[in-house]
Amino acid sequence: MLNRIRGAGKIALMACALMAASCSPSSNAPQEPRTEFSIGWSIYAGWMPWPYAQQAGIVKKWADKYGLKINIVQVNDYVESVNQYTAGKLDGVTVANMDALTIPAAGGKDTSAIIVGDYSNGNDGIMLKGADKLAAIKGRQVYLAELSVSHYLLARGLGSIGMALTDVKTVNTSDADIVAAFAAPEVTAAVAWNPQLSVMRAAPGAKQVFSSADIPGEILDLLVVDTATLKTNPNLGKALAGIWYETTALMQRQDAEGKAARAAMAKLAGTKPELFDNQLSTTYLYADPKAAVAATSAPALITTMTRVRDFSYSKGLFGQGAKSADAVGMAFPGNKTLGDASHITLRFDASYMQMAADGKL
Missing domain, CATH: 3.40.190.10 (Periplasmic binding protein-like II)
Structure with missing residues (x-):
């Protein structure tokens, strides 16, 4: 890694x-x-x-x-x-x-x-399947490493569109498992960092809807x-x-x-x-x-x-x-x-x- x-x-x-x-x-x-x-x-x-x-x-x-x-x-x-x-x-x-x-x-x-x-x-990003806007994340299960920078990025992304962490349900997933988890058809939202993020971008129907480039510094x-x-x-x-x-x-x-x-x-x-x-x-x-x-x-x-x-x-x-x-x-x-x-x-x-x-x- x-x-x-x-x-x-x-x-x-x-x-x-x-x-x-x-x-x-x-x-x-x-x-x-x-x-x-x-x-x-x-x-x-x-x-x-x-x-x-x-x-x-x-x-x-x-x-x-x-x-x-x-x-x-x-x-x-x-x-x-x-x-x-x-x-x-x-x-x-x-x-x-x-x-x-x-x-x-x-x-x-x-x-x-x-x-x-x-x-x-841009090393960190929020990925969705079947949508190209972050607002579509509402109500979804979001796979990420809880209590990590990914969790912080999710909170900042949600806050940028007037949503809160309570609008989604997080599923704790290790960095070693995040790529495999996102490949499953039932998983439609995840947050990760590179190099895993670059692999996840290639998943069918996947779009990056928010990244650390949106909160520079x-x-x-x-x-x-x-x-x-x-x-x-x-x-x-x-x-x-x-x-x-x-x-x-x-x-x-x-x-x-x-x-x-x-x-x-x-x-x-x-x-x-x-x-x-x-x-x-x-x-x-x-x-x-x-x-x-x-x-x-x-x-x-x-x-x-x-x-x-x-x-x-x-x-x-x-x-x-x-x-x-x-x-x-x-x-x-x-x-x-x-x-x-x-x-x-x-x-x-x-x-x-x-x-x-x-x-x-």
Whole structure:
């Protein structure tokens, strides 16, 4: 699979319980400066720059500049990678915005999103049979991975036409089973992500009636780092930003070197170059740090995270102790906050992206 399993609802509840039963959040623990760090990643088009950078020597180049050793660690299961980060086994991890909120942040782990890497721009979609308008979904059974980004996309799609989740019945279906489920004649509605989505589009009578391209910038993919680790070791953030922007600049090139870099990423992902390029075409990559800073600093991000946290809370993803959607505090550039300002555990930190934009890394 080229795309990560995006959304981890029930696992999020487990993570909250584990964090509550374990030691206090990492931000409260004093740390000594370090020189070696581990960053976890899992296979997804927008995250393949990280293992490629390691293979190409870009990681070592930037780590050496700051006297560090940075290990880019593959974790085959996306949810497991986020759980390992939450448990302190990794210093940082690649993660979707919804999962950063509902797993480490909701569990009490103070987390900083230092690179907003991309957003889904058509990688996720709602499929119907026998209709070409989303309104026809009313009353249908909708197959999807419940409590995932697909569930969020369904809620946003329904809301865009004045409908609610109560107007349909969801049927929990794993990403591994969604293609086979949609192939059954009796299944007429489903929500999925690539590469499964691209297969489902070819089903007889199937039409995509809503996609993440209709809500640009809402399904975000991030690199997050433990806030206390970052505070004690700011050079880690500088090195990671340098790695990201050098690598994404290379992969955006249309010359032989850019093509070779993308082909190498495809190989690392276990797929063919043309399939990898197809996924990149529906992934809006923030290769320009100025654009990433602008997106992270824009009011639209707070609006997005308000929607994400309201959905997550409504589905119980903040744990039983959360009394409102404000239970998990978030911080944004410009000293703006959302939720409990006295309990910030998710921070969108644009400072390292800004250094890259200013040429100060």
